[in-house]
Every structure is written in structure tokens, then in C-alpha cells.
Amino acid sequence: MLKNTRATDPVLAGLLDEELSRQEHNIEMIASESTAPLSVMELTGSVFTNKTLEGYPGRRFQAGSGIADKVEELACERARELFGAEHANIQSYSGSTANYSVFASVLQPGDKVLSMRLDQGGHLTHGSPANWVSKIYHFEFYAMDPETELIDYDALEAKAREYRPKLIIAGASSYSRLIDYERIANAAHEVGAYFMVDMAHVAGLVAAKVIPSPIPYADFVTSSTTKTFCSARSGMVFCKEKYAKMLDKGTFPGAIGSIQLHTMAAKCWSFKYAASEEFRATMEQVVKNAKCLAEELTKYGFRIVSGGTDNHLLVADLRAKKITGKDFQNALDAVGITVNKNMIPFDPEKPSVTSGVRIGLTAVSQRGLKEPEIREIAAIMNKVAEAPNDEENIKACREQAQALIAGFPLYPAGSFED
Ligand SMILES: Cc1ncc(COP(=O)(O)O)c(C=O)c1O
Structure with a gap:
């Protein structure tokens, strides 16, 4: 898809390659994100x-x-x-x-x-x-x-x-x-x-x-x-x-x-x-995955704002895990799981720090992840929250996250080859 850009601006083409690789190897859980189909x-x-x-x-x-x-x-x-x-x-x-x-x-x-x-x-x-x-x-x-x-x-x-x-x-x-x-x-x-x-x-x-x-x-x-x-x-x-x-x-x-x-x-x-059965089934799985993650994180001692979710996202209150939204976001980023820090209702922390993170399930559901993988993601998140500054722990979590997502390609192989 980048044949002409590669010839005229290899520097920029290189950045596009890097971004494709980042998206491919990361578990994207920003609630406002999704993966555009190839026709789009x-x-x-x-x-x-x-x-x-x-x-x-x-x-x-x-x-x-x-x-x-x-x-x-x-x-x-x-x-x-x-x-x-x-x-x-x-x-x-x-x-x-x-x-x-x-x-x-x-x-x-x-x-x-x-x-x-x-x-x-x-x-x-x-x-x-x-x-x-x-x-x-x-x-x-x-x-x-x-x-x-x-x-x-x-x-x-x-x-x-x-x-x-x-x-x-x-x-x-x-x-x-x-x-x-x-x-x-x-x-x-x-x-x-x-x-x-x-x-x-x-x-x-x-x-x-x-x-x-x-x-x-x-x-x-x-x-x-x-x-x-x-x-x-x-x-x-x-x-x-x-x-x-x-x-x-x-x-x-x-x-x-x-x-x-x-x-x-x-x-x-x-x-x-969006009127197709394929899209309907994906959206249904998005909600199931969000509910599954909320339940699993609750078992690990995170508090889910309002006690759960009915849609594609959840907000986790991290105070019981003794980590701020900012630190958790950064530690998860180091592991290859992308979320964003988020205020919880009546948050005592500043907006730049926050007590929570917002987690979205759309992009991972589009890639085919279902409840077993979501349970594994919850386990990784818990390990990260328990020891965010332990380099060995972060390295092990990163390997586990990468192995997990490797089985679920972002796009079919060769989609972006020139
Ligand atoms: C509720 C709501 N409305 C509007 C927007 C803005 O949408 P866009 O980024 O497409 O301008 C957002 C973006 O996150 C949103 O969450």
C-alpha cells in the first residue's frame, strides 16, 4: 500500500512500518480505538x-x-x-x-x-x-x-x-x-x-x-x-x-x-x-469480553466503577492495588498493553495522575480474542499492578502478552505488502 511513498519518502514510509508493527504486536485497549477494515x-x-x-x-x-x-x-x-x-x-x-x-x-x-x-x-x-x-x-x-x-x-x-x-x-x-x-x-x-x-x-x-x-x-x-x-x-x-x-x-x-x-x-x-452477521457477532463478543474482563479484574481485587459494564468499556479503580492511573498506564505500556489513565467519579487525584484506567475491548475482539484470552489479559494486568517497578516481572509479562497476541493477526498476512 506504500509503494509510492517508499520511493518518494522512505523516512515517512519507515514510520508507517513502525506503527503497523506497534499495532500488530500490542494489545490495544484504548476504548475509543478500533481496527479499520481493509475496505475502509x-x-x-x-x-x-x-x-x-x-x-x-x-x-x-x-x-x-x-x-x-x-x-x-x-x-x-x-x-x-x-x-x-x-x-x-x-x-x-x-x-x-x-x-x-x-x-x-x-x-x-x-x-x-x-x-x-x-x-x-x-x-x-x-x-x-x-x-x-x-x-x-x-x-x-x-x-x-x-x-x-x-x-x-x-x-x-x-x-x-x-x-x-x-x-x-x-x-x-x-x-x-x-x-x-x-x-x-x-x-x-x-x-x-x-x-x-x-x-x-x-x-x-x-x-x-x-x-x-x-x-x-x-x-x-x-x-x-x-x-x-x-x-x-x-x-x-x-x-x-x-x-x-x-x-x-x-x-x-x-x-x-x-x-x-x-x-x-x-x-x-x-x-x-455494520448490517452483516459478522459485525453483529463481533459487537456481541465485544460486550461479552468487557463483562469477562470486569469480572476477572474484580476477582483480582480491582474495583470496577459502578460494579461492571454493559458496553465495550470499563473503568477500573486502582486504589486498592495501590497504583495510580498514570503509573499503571505506563507499566502496561511497557508490557505492550495500551490503555489510558482515567478519572473515576469524584476522583481524589489530579486529571494528570488519576485513580483509574479506562479499558476498551473493541480492537481485541475484532482480532478474535474471546473469554480465555481476556482472562489471560486480566492475569497479566494483575501481575503488572502487583510489581510495576520489577523489571523481571515486566519483562515476563511483556513476553506473555506478545505470545498471546501473536496468534491473532491485526490484518490477514500480506495485506500491506506492496
Ligand atoms: C463522547 C464523545 N463524543 C465525541 C468525541 C469526539 O470524536 P472525534 O474524535 O471523532 O472528534 C469523542 C472522542 O473520544 C467522544 O468520546
Whole structure:
């Protein structure tokens, strides 16, 4: 796949080789990651990269759009069918841009938004002080119940009534439980707010129908198309038909410029693939593997936030193991297991240290790992946590992790040979 780059820029080609090797030999457990199928790789590198196009099928700003129109129409039709949505806009470049396009559609400067606390699972684009959105709109946050570590729905409803936001956002980066979309939709509609669900993390599980869908309840549903959806680095938004014009205008020209047709083509392929039995079975295994890891780690004395998981990820509280999120992340990295440090609800540690790690099961499940391998990974994680500074221990764990993953190739042999 890199024949021309090898000839024109061997230094860069070498870095690509190194990255392929890193992914091949590591156990990737970053919850927002997945492995793009080869067709997605091909299509994101396709001739559609060359075409500049703005607007919508039949209403383009540039000529030469006939074929691209067919791709966008096909992709939207497949997306609507897959998710059972009334309207799909798949022009967003990413999950973040998908959120911005909804904000551009429904909010005016100064409007109020209610979203999940960022240190308890919310996303940057849901109102972080570091993100531009917080300079334009007023964000208020809802939180977890400290006992159950689940969304405190009573408090959310009370905040909605007191604060009367224009928009309520559900969906998270590190929430391992199902969200009661119906209840939040009712809270939003009672105060005249729009309800948006950001399903960036769980879109693949929703598409495969292994967890409930937000589509029937939310006015807008945004998403990345990476993460569990396993497609191109891009985005998508769904809405009720009555908001279709508003969303299309908020997306283009409201939030983006020309379409990335190459990723749109890849998404089009994925909307078909995600309806397959192969994808459904993979997503089902993702959830089984996540539950298995949560149970095994609990046996080893880790505390799993909220007591378990219903989706592709879990957050482990490491305090009983006397190691911080930062140190555990680094020790696992040395072993070839990639996770990220993560705040636990009401974390006493700083965000740069944390008491927890977030672990995702999508990429390993795509490679074919099932419960026996997940149990072995839990055992390795425990050994690492017990003696993170013992070089012999880390070396032995690294060998064990490499031997484990060697039996499950990232891509079929020869996929990237020139
Ligand atoms: C809940 C949520 N929304 C949006 C995003 C942003 O998605 P992207 O990286 O595609 O912009 C993320 C990324 O992790 C996320 O977790």
C-alpha cells in the first residue's frame, strides 16, 4: 500500500512500518480505538480525495458532482436504514464536528446547555472550559450518584427544571452503563429543551442492536464513525425529519466546508458492513469480553466503577492495588498493553495522575480474542499492578502478552505488502 511513498519518502514510509508493527504486536485497549477494515483503508485513500464538493445532492456548489451525489445518497439511505433514523447527515468530519453541527443548528450565543460532568465521563465538546463552545454557550453539568456511580437522574431532572436549558446532552467517553434515554428525553421535553445523544463510543453496539438505541428518543444523535463503529475517522448525525432542514443548514454551511468524500465512501461501505452477521457477532463478543474482563479484574481485587459494564468499556479503580492511573498506564505500556489513565467519579487525584484506567475491548475482539484470552489479559494486568517497578516481572509479562497476541493477526498476512 506504500509503494509510492517508499520511493518518494522512505523516512515517512519507515514510520508507517513502525506503527503497523506497534499495532500488530500490542494489545490495544484504548476504548475509543478500533481496527479499520481493509475496505475502509482502501476507500479513505481513494480518488474521491481529489473532488471538492459543497452542498447537498442536487444542490451542489461545484460541477462534476453526479457520481458523488450517488455515493452520498446511497450512504444516507444505508445509514437511515441501519439505525432506523428519519434523517441522516453524514458530512461531519468527526464526532466533534458532528456535535458542533448540532450546536450550529439549534443554539444561539448565550444559550444554556446541560451535559454530563467532564471528569465523570462527558466529552470536551460537551462544554469543557478548554473548548471554544464554552465561550459561546453557558454549560451546566449533571453528575453521577456517588453511591451507585450511575447517572443521578433525579438530580438531572431537578437541574433541568431549575436551569431550563435549550439543549440537554447525553452520551459519554467513559460511561460503562446503559443510559436511560427515554427518561432524559422526557426531562428535556418537559422544559422545552432539545435532546441530543452523542453515541460516539457506542455507535457500533447500537448498529448491531446489542444495546438499546437512542434514535427513538433523541431529537439529534451524533457520532464518530471510528470507535465501536470501526469505520473511517469521521462523523455522522441523525435527527427527526422535522429537524432535517435545520440540521443540514447547521452542518453546511453552519459548521463545515467541503465534504470529505473519501471518508464518506468508507462510511458508505461501513453502513452496509455494520448490517452483516459478522459485525453483529463481533459487537456481541465485544460486550461479552468487557463483562469477562470486569469480572476477572474484580476477582483480582480491582474495583470496577459502578460494579461492571454493559458496553465495550470499563473503568477500573486502582486504589486498592495501590497504583495510580498514570503509573499503571505506563507499566502496561511497557508490557505492550495500551490503555489510558482515567478519572473515576469524584476522583481524589489530579486529571494528570488519576485513580483509574479506562479499558476498551473493541480492537481485541475484532482480532478474535474471546473469554480465555481476556482472562489471560486480566492475569497479566494483575501481575503488572502487583510489581510495576520489577523489571523481571515486566519483562515476563511483556513476553506473555506478545505470545498471546501473536496468534491473532491485526490484518490477514500480506495485506500491506506492496
Ligand atoms: C463522547 C464523545 N463524543 C465525541 C468525541 C469526539 O470524536 P472525534 O474524535 O471523532 O472528534 C469523542 C472522542 O473520544 C467522544 O468520546
